[in-house]
Amino acid sequence: MENSLSPSVAFFPSSSVLEEQRQEFREWLASLPKEKSFAPSGSTLYQNFWCPTMFLENVISFQKHFHAHDQDIILASKPKSGTTWLKAIIFSTVNRAQFTLSNTPLLTKVSHELVPFFEVTVYGNNKIPDLTTMSTPRLFSTHVPYASLPKSIKESKCRIVYVCRNPLDTLVSLWHFASHLSDIRSSGWTLEEFVGKFCDGKEGFGPFWSHVLGYWKESTENPEKVLFLKYEDLKEDIIYQIKRLAEFIGFPFSQEELRQGVVEDISKLCSLNALKDLEVNKNGTHASFFPNKSFYRKGEVGDWVNHLSPSMLERLNKMIEEKFKDSGLSFKVSC
Template sequence: MYEDLKEDIIFQMKRLAEFMSVPFSLEEESEGVIEEISRLCNFNNMRELEVNKTGKSIRHFENKTFFRRGEVGDWINHFTPEMVERLNKVIEEKLGGSGLSKPLSRSRILNLWITYHSNTPSPPSMENTRGRESNPIIRDKEEEEDGHDNPLALLPKEKGWTGLDLYLYQGFWCPSMEIQRVMSFQQHFKAQDTDLILATMPKSGTTWLKALTFAIANRHRYTNTLSQHPLLTSNPHDLIPFHEINLSANKDGHQDSHILNLSNFQSSIFSTHMPYHSLPDSIKTSNCRVVYLCRNPYDAFVSAWHFLSKPRPESLEPLSCIDAFDMYCRGVIGFGPFWDNVLGYWKESLKRPQKVLFLMYEDLKEDIIFQMKRLAEFTSVPFSSDEESKGVIEKISRLCNFNNMRELEVNKTGKSIRHFENKTFFRRGEVGDWINHFTPEMVERLNKVIEEKLGGSGLAFKTSL
């Protein structure tokens, strides 16, 4: 079975060799011959070979058309419930009793459709969901007995940088610990016109953007009492919550309630790493505003590698820079591919500049005062001439300065987001640190990815200042 090959390629290769009367010897196994062949024949490796990018091997079919995705579960992005039901009937009629397959039940079809295709599904009737009103996953007894009660099993997945799984959900790689919260956010969040959403790829200046935005929005309360400013005693992530992280969960990591308790937060500023296309419809259709901060992919990669490799379990081998880079260039990183995440907000900012403000991390580093004025103007709290003359912008800039925040005791100890220590949010914050990590080959490969995925978009990255 194709899916068995994807799940355990080594075991299946040994089966194949045995059947063909050319079994692998113990010496070959110990020397890693099977793994070498597996890597040679890896789908992504073959797709990148020049011979498979050009020419034709079978009549009018171009070689590159044989290498599209090669994933298990991509059908969920194309099938309607009616298509699933019809194909189920065909399979049952033609293959029923053969032992080959068991069609999906009607409730599982509904479950999959609600979970993966609808941002605002209609909730199940209360009479049929007593005790599970907030659970977006609908199960039936037959499925639970058969062990088919987990629709995530149908999604393509890869081992993430931290060692936990990443699921390919709605076109982006969603961390396993966040996926239920992401679904809940999509289904339950109703944006208000006064809300402000801060969006970023991980490790692209999120902490800095939160600090600046909070300080600008609340400056009239603390300008004259900076010694009592919340940023001196609270990590920025505690002041501006993540939609997909700050949802209630019990000690086992499962949601007691899927609805974000907004009463816990006095601010109407929230943040997310989710791509634009997967945001709840209410964010897109309301008059709330979105600020996106983009960082050049070279520095963003280095920062992500240092950050995400820290909580990796000791039972797993350390994630090398080369292995992480390969995943990054394939788009496999939480809330990636990075090019899709960036491009979605970039295009929307061009289409609706009054809705989405697109900022560049490097521009903030180069001229923080000008960018702060842009941010304040966009969020409808522009700095007055009096404030400018009194140096209010400069005071906020110094308060939110990377080195200043890094030296605060609150950012040296404790944790704001699960197993990530606060101090890990403040490593270097420089533009150009990538030069200390990249080889010429890495530069060339990432250049190709950027040109292929973002070429013609008008986006340009500053890799040094």
């Protein structure tokens, strides 16, 4: 089935659309394949990825209306790959001359507010938002696959930072995250079924392999455009990776800053434990749906050993071998 908008079925803000056009859009949306997922609305197959249905109209508006600036910095990822952590690091790196450790907005705002998701809040709060008043560089994030990003992002000189986490820990983290959003276990979901969905590619913004490989391929062909980071590398040597990140996004550290320990200060401020202990990340919700505390758990490499059975691991390893063979991309799955 064709998963792109036909010329006669386009999404517009409800305030400017005739009812028959809106009805045509709803009928088109209803015709797309659907899958049950932990998201209340389930997922819809759109442009070869499974988009949480509750965000699909936002994604389409993002694709139609976003105009990238050359100075934009966009963090892309699959859910539960270290996104929240890396947002804090990027925000602190870009704004280090403006905020100190004592007055950083990270103390009072979740990092998703400071580096907002296109599909959750930017185009969720307003289907055609005015982004012209945002200060430069504009910081955004997305879970949308590379192939489905707006043309202006691909053709501009804006930078994309992609963070990838090994699939075993990604799945386990997603399972726990889903438990915060809905009681998936009592509603009939088991971890084994969750593994099945993951291996079939039928999970939020999946398939996992096509999402990761899309950005991986672009990073190898256009390294000045896409920086591909691995969560496990960030955990292993955060100082080196922050320097590498800063250089890529155009905010390199000066020799004086290096002598003063600015990189170390950012790493401490943005450590998972430090962020997790902040009151703002313990209470409240983001986008009226996600509990702030759900964005932080263990953050460990190799925690999957405490959750996956031998049969689950066998199925996942078979998927990894099959989908990533000859890609040049490998995963570190333990400490």
